[in-house]
Amino acid sequence: xxxxxxxxxxxxxxxxxxxxxxxxxxxxxxxxxxxxxxxxxxxxxxxxxxxxxxxxxxxxxxxxxxxxxxxxxxxxxxxxxxxxxxxxxxxxxxxxxxxxxxxxxxxxxxxxxxxxxxxxxxxxxxxxxxxxxxxxxxxxxxxxxxxxxxxxxxxxxxxxxxxxxxxxxxxxxxxxxxxxxxxxxxxxxxxxxxxxxxxxxxxxxxxxxxxxxxxxxxxxxxxxxxxxxxxxxxxxxxxxxxxxxxxxxxxxxxxxxxxxxxxxxxxxxxxxxxxxxxxxxxxxxxxxxxxxxxxxxxxxxxxxxxxxxxxxxxxxxxxxxxxxxxxxxxxxxxxxxxxxxxxxxxxxxxxxxxxxx
Amino acid sequence: xxxxxxxxxxxxxxxxxxxxxxxxxxxxxxxxxxxxxxxxxxxxxxxxxxxxxxxxxxxxxxxxxxxxxxxxxxxxxxxxxxxxxxxxxxxxxxxxxxxxxxxxxxxxxxxxxxxxxxxxxxxxxxxxxxxxxxxxxxxxxxxxxxxxxxxxxxxxxxxxxxxxxxxxxxxxxxxxxxxxxxxxxxxxxxxxxxxxxxxxxxxxxxxxxxxxxxxxxxxxxxxxxxxxxxxxxxxxxxxxxxxxxxxxxxxxxxxxxxxxxxxxxxxxxxxxxxxxxxxxxxxxxxxxxxxxxxxxxxxxxxxxxxxxxxxxxxxxxxxxxxxxxxxxxxxxxxxxxxxxxxxxxxxxxxxxxxxxxxxxxxxxxxxxxxxxxxxxxxxxxxxxxxxxxxxxxxxxxxxxxxxxxxxxxxxxxxxxxxxxxxxxxxxxxxxxxxxxxxxxxxxxxxxxxxxxxxxxxxxxxxxxxxxxxxxxxxxxxxxxxxxxxxxxxxxxxxxxxxxxxxxxxxxxxxxxxxxxxxxxxxxxxxxxxxxxxxxxxxxxxxxxxxxxxxxxxxxxxxxxx
Numbered sequence: 004x005x006x007x008x009x010x011x012x013x014x015x016x017x018x019x020x021x022x023x024x025x026x027x028x029x030x031x032x033x034x035x036x037x038x039x040x041x042x043x044x045x046x047x048x049x050x051x052x053x054x055x056x057x058x059x060x061x062x063x064x065x066x067x068x069x070x071x072x073x074x075x076x077x078x079x080x081x082x083x084x085x086x087x088x089x090x091x092x093x094x095x096x097x098x099x100x101x102x103x104x105x106x107x108x109x110x111x112x113x114x115x116x117x118x119x120x121x122x123x124x125x126x127x128x129x130x131x132x133x134x135x136x137x138x139x140x141x142x143x144x145x146x147x148x149x150x151x152x153x154x155x156x157x158x159x160x161x162x163x164x165x166x167x168x169x170x171x172x173x174x175x176x177x178x179x180x181x182x183x184x185x186x187x188x189x190x191x192x193x194x195x196x197x198x199x200x201x202x203x204x205x206x207x208x209x210x211x212x213x214x215x216x217x218x219x220x221x222x223x224x225x226x227x228x229x230x231x232x233x234x235x236x237x238x239x240x241x242x243x244x245x246x247x248x249x250x251x252x253x254x255x256x257x258x259x260x261x262x263x264x265x266x267x268x269x270x271x272x273x274x275x276x277x278x279x280x281x282x283x284x285x286x287x288x289x290x291x292x293x294x295x296x297x298x299x300x301x302x303x304x305x306x307x308x309x310x311x312x313x314x315x316x317x318x319x320x321x322x323x324x325x326x327x328x329x330x331x332x333x334x335x336x337x338x339x340x341x342x343x344x345x346x347x348x349x350x351x352x353x354x355x356x357x358x359x360x
Numbered sequence: 361x362x363x364x365x366x367x368x369x370x371x372x373x374x375x376x377x378x379x380x381x382x383x384x385x386x387x388x389x390x391x392x393x394x395x396x397x398x399x400x401x402x403x404x405x406x407x408x409x410x411x412x413x414x415x416x417x418x419x420x421x422x423x424x425x426x427x428x429x430x431x432x433x434x435x436x437x438x439x440x441x442x443x444x445x446x447x448x449x450x451x452x453x454x455x456x457x458x459x460x461x462x463x464x465x466x467x468x469x470x471x472x473x474x475x476x477x478x479x480x481x482x483x484x485x486x487x488x489x490x491x492x493x494x495x496x497x498x499x500x501x502x503x504x505x506x507x508x509x510x511x512x513x514x515x516x517x518x519x520x521x522x523x524x525x526x527x528x529x530x531x532x533x534x535x536x537x538x539x540x541x542x543x544x545x546x547x548x549x550x551x552x553x554x555x556x557x558x559x560x561x562x563x564x565x566x567x568x569x570x571x572x573x574x575x576x577x578x579x580x581x582x583x584x585x586x587x588x589x590x591x592x593x594x595x596x597x598x599x600x601x602x603x604x605x606x607x608x609x610x611x612x613x614x615x616x617x618x619x620x621x622x623x624x625x626x627x628x629x630x631x632x633x634x635x636x637x638x639x640x641x642x643x644x645x646x647x648x649x650x651x652x653x654x655x656x657x658x659x660x661x662x663x664x665x666x667x668x669x670x671x672x673x674x675x676x677x678x679x680x681x682x683x684x685x686x687x688x689x690x691x692x693x694x695x696x697x698x699x700x701x702x703x704x705x706x707x708x709x710x711x712x713x714x715x716x717x718x719x720x721x722x723x724x725x726x727x728x729x730x731x732x733x734x735x736x737x738x739x740x741x742x743x744x745x746x747x748x749x750x751x752x753x754x755x756x757x758x759x760x761x762x763x764x765x766x767x768x769x770x771x772x773x774x775x776x777x778x779x780x781x782x783x784x785x786x787x788x789x790x791x792x793x794x795x796x797x798x799x800x801x802x803x804x805x806x807x808x809x810x811x812x813x814x815x816x817x818x819x820x821x822x823x824x825x826x827x828x829x830x831x832x833x834x835x836x837x838x839x840x841x842x843x844x845x846x847x848x849x850x851x852x853x854x855x856x857x858x859x860x861x862x863x864x865x866x867x868x869x870x871x872x873x874x875x876x877x878x879x880x881x882x883x884x885x886x887x888x889x890x891x892x893x894x895x896x897x898x899x900x901x902x903x904x905x906x907x908x909x910x911x912x913x914x915x916x917x918x919x920x921x
Contacts, residue, residue, distance in 0.1 A: 259667060261671075347679050350680045351528070351680055352460060354532070356421070358527065358794065359420070359422045359452065
C-alpha cells in the first residue's frame with residue numbers, strides 16, 4: 004500500500020488538545036469556521052450572524068470526529084485495516100468491502116462518556132428551546148468540501164440516545180463506498196475523513212423554495228424572484244416541477260405573481276424524502292400569502308446588501324409555527340451569474356434581420 | 361430672364377425622374393409652406409445625403425435610403441430599393457453587426473454623437489460675427505455647411521438604427537399580444553420619459569411660476585408677447601427676471617426657431633417672443649396646473665403597461681422581450697429628443713451664420729436687407745463672399761423672392777406620379793419596402809372607416825384618449841397664440857416648437873402622421889388624445905366649431921355643423 008493512501012503518522016494529534024471545544028451553537032459560528040465545522044454548519048452560523056432565522060441547532064466540529072476516533076481506538080483500527088487490506092487499484096468490490104468493514108468498526112464503538120454527556124446536554128437544551136421533549140431533529144453531515152450524495156443524513160431523529168447513535172453513523176458515512184472511491188480518485192487518505200455534523204430542528208415544511216435577488220434571464224438587478232412549491236425545497240432546487248413565482252420590485256415592492264398548477268411535491272418519510280401527489284385542493288393555490296412574499300423579499304434584500312452581490316437563497320416555511328416565526332432560511336450563496344444578455348441581443352438581431360426577408 | 365437652379369443637380373425633372381421612380385411624395389411635414397431657396401438647398405442636399413448614409417452604414421437589407429428632389433420650394437422623395445436577392449443577402453450579413461450597438465449600447469452611441477455635435481456647435485459659435493473679416497464669415501459659413509452634413513449623417517444613422525427595432529417590436533406585439541402601435545397600451549409603453557426637449561418646457565413652466573411669484577403675472581397676461589421684453593425692461597424686478605431669462609436662452613433654449621425646418625424666422629435668442637408666449641400659456645393654465653404631475657402620471661402609466669405586457673409573454677420570452685421593449689422605448693426617446701440637439705440647433709446656427717453675412721452684405725450694398733440672404737444659395741454666397749462690395753445680387757434676390765411667393769400661392773401637389781400609376785400602388789410600394797421611416801413617419805397606418813361610428817372624419821390613434829373642445833385650425837406658427845385652454849388643435853402636422861401648446865390643449869387632429877410623428881409622440885407625453893391621418897381635417901373642420909375626438913377609435917365628430 005502506497006503511503007500516500009494513508010494519513011500522516013502524526014496527523015491524529017494535530018490541532019487542539021483533547022478536551023478542547025468541539026461542539027458549537029450555530030450562533031457561535033461564521034464563515035471562518037468552514038474548515039472546523041464544515042460548509043453546511045458554517046453557512047448556517049453565518050446566516051444566524053446576519054440575522055436570518057435558521058432552524059435552531061448545533062454543530063459538531065471535526066475535532067469531535069478526531070476525539071471519537073482517538074479515544075475509542077477506531078482511528079487506529081481503520082488505519083491498520085487499510086494498511087493491511089487495501090490494494091492500490093481501482094476496484095469497486097474492494098471499496099464496498101472496505102466501506103462495510105470500516106463503518107462497522109465505527110458504529111461498533113460507544114461514544115466516550117464525557118463526549119456523550121456534552122452532546123446530550125446540547126440536545127436537551129435544544130428541546131427546551133423549541134419547547135418540545137424528544138424534539139425531532141435532522142442529523143446531517145457537513146464536509147469542508149461539498150461531496151454531494153457521498154455522505155448520509157438522518158431525518159426525524161428523536162431522543163438523546165438516538166441522536167448519539169446517529170452522530171456516530173454520520174461519521175461512519177464518511178466511509179460510504181462512494182466517499183472512499185472519491186477519495187481514492189482524488190489521491191486523498193482512505194483511512195481518515197474528518198467531517199462536521201449538524202444537528203438541527205426538523206422543519207415540517209408547508210412550502211419551500213429559492214430566491215434569486217437578480218432575474219437570471221435578464222440580469223435585471225432591480226427585482227427579486229421567489230420560486231417555490233408545496234413541501235420541501237428539493238423539487239424547486241432540482242428544477243423538477245414548475246413552481247409558483249413571485250417577482251418583487253426591490254424599490255416599490257410591487258409583486259407580479261404567477262400561480263401555476265402544481266402536481267407533485269417532495270416530503271419526508273421515515274427513510275428520507277419522496278415525491279408525492281399534491282392534494283387536489285392545493286394544486287392551484289398560491290403557496291405564499293402576501294405577507295410571506297413581502298417578508299421573504301425584505302430579508303433577501305438585506306442579505307444581498309450584506310454580501311454586496313446578488314444572492315441565491317433557500318427558504319422554507321414551517322407548517323406549525325405562526326408568521327413570521329415560520330420562515331426559515333437554510334442556504335445563502337452568491338447567485339451564479341446567469342448573463343443571458345448577450346444571447347438576448349443576438350436573438351433580437353436575428354429577428355430584425357428576418358424582418359427584411 | 362434666367363433664374364438659376366436652387367438645388368443644382370437635384371431639381372425635379374418630370375421626364376427623367378418619373379423614369380427613375382413612378383411616384384414621388386411631397387414631404388408635407390417639412391416643406392409646406394415652401395422652403396426659402398437657402399434652406400431648401402441645405403435640406404435637399406444633406407437630408408438626402410444623411411438618409412443614404414444611414415441606410416448604407418447600417419447596411420439595411422431592403423433599402424438604400426431615399427432620393428430627394430427640389431420642386432418649387434417643396435421636397436419630393438422616393439425610396440431607393442435593393443433589387444437583387446443576392447445583394448439583400450450580402451447586406452443582411454453586414455446589417456447584423458451594424459445594428460448591434462442600437463441593441464446593447466444605445467446610450468453610449470447617442471451620448472457620443474451629442475457630444476460630437478455640441479463640440480462642433482461651440483466651434484461655430486466662437487466667431488464674433490460683427491467683428492469678423494469677410495474671409496472669416498465665409499469660412500464660418502463653410503463650417504456650417506459641414507456641420508449640417510454631419511448632423512444629417514448622425515440623424516439618419518440614429519433614426520434608421522432606432523426605428524428598425526421599433527418596427528420589429530411593433531410587429532411582435534401584433535403577433536404575440538394582438539396590439540399594434542395605435543393601441544393605447546402600446547402607446548403607454550413608449551411614453552413617460554424625460555428628455556432634453558421636455559426639460560426646456562419645464563424650465564418655461566418654472567419661469568411662469570417665477571413671474572407670478574415676482575408679481576409679474578398681470579404684466580404677462582395684459583401685454584402682447586411681442587412687447588413683453590420692452591415692458592420688462594421698464595422696472596427693476598422686470599430687469600431681474602429678464603436677466604435670468606436671457607441666461608436661460610443663452611445656455612439652454614436659445615438655439616431654436618418656431619418652424620423647425622426653415623431658417624427665415626428669428627431664433628429665440630434673437631426674439632424671445634415664443635418663449636414669452638409659452639409662459640403666457642402656462643399662466644392661462646392656472647395655478648393648480650402641475651407639469652411634473654403630468655409627467656409622473658405618464659411614467660406611472662408606462663410602468664403599469666410594461667407590467668401588463670410582460671405578464672402576457674411566457675417566462676422564456678421575458679428576457680429578450682423586455683430587452684427589445686427597452687430598445688423600442690429608446691426609439692421613442694430619440695424621436696423627441698433629437699430635435700433639440702440636431703435639427704433645431706443646427707438650423708439655428710445656419711441662420712446665425714447667414715445673418716452674419718446678410719448684415720455685412722446689406723451694408724456693402726450686395727443685397728437690400730440681411731434676410732435677403734435666404735434667397736441665395738451657397739454657390740452664390742461664395743460668388744460674393746470675399747468681396748461683397750463688388751457684386752450686386754439684388755436682381756437675383758428679387759427674381760427668387762417673386763418665384764418663392766408664387767410657390768407659396770400655388771402650393772405643391774402631395775404626390776407626383778407617372779400616368780396610370782395610383783396613390784394606392786405608390787403607398788403599397790412604400791409599405792413593402794419595410795423602410796422604417798416610410799412605415800413610421802411618412803405613410804403611417806391607413807385609417808379604418810368604421811361607418812357604424814357615424815363620425816365625420818376617420819383617422820388612426822396617435823395617442824389614446826377621448827376629448828371635446830373648440831377646434832382651432834392652425835396652419836402657420838404665427839397663429840399658435842390663438843390657442844385657448846381646452847381647445848383641440850387641428851393642423852396638417854405639428855413641429856417640435858409647438859410642443860408647449862400641448863400642455864394647454866385637450867386634443868389634436870392632424871391630416872398626416874404615423875406613430876413616430878411629432879404630434880403622436882408629444883401627445884403621448886402630455887397624455888392627450890391625438891387622431892392622425894384624417895387627411896381632410898384642416899379642410900373639413902373650421903376654427904371655432906365644437907368637436908369631439910375619440911382617439912381610441914380613430915374618430916372625429918363635428919358637433920355643431
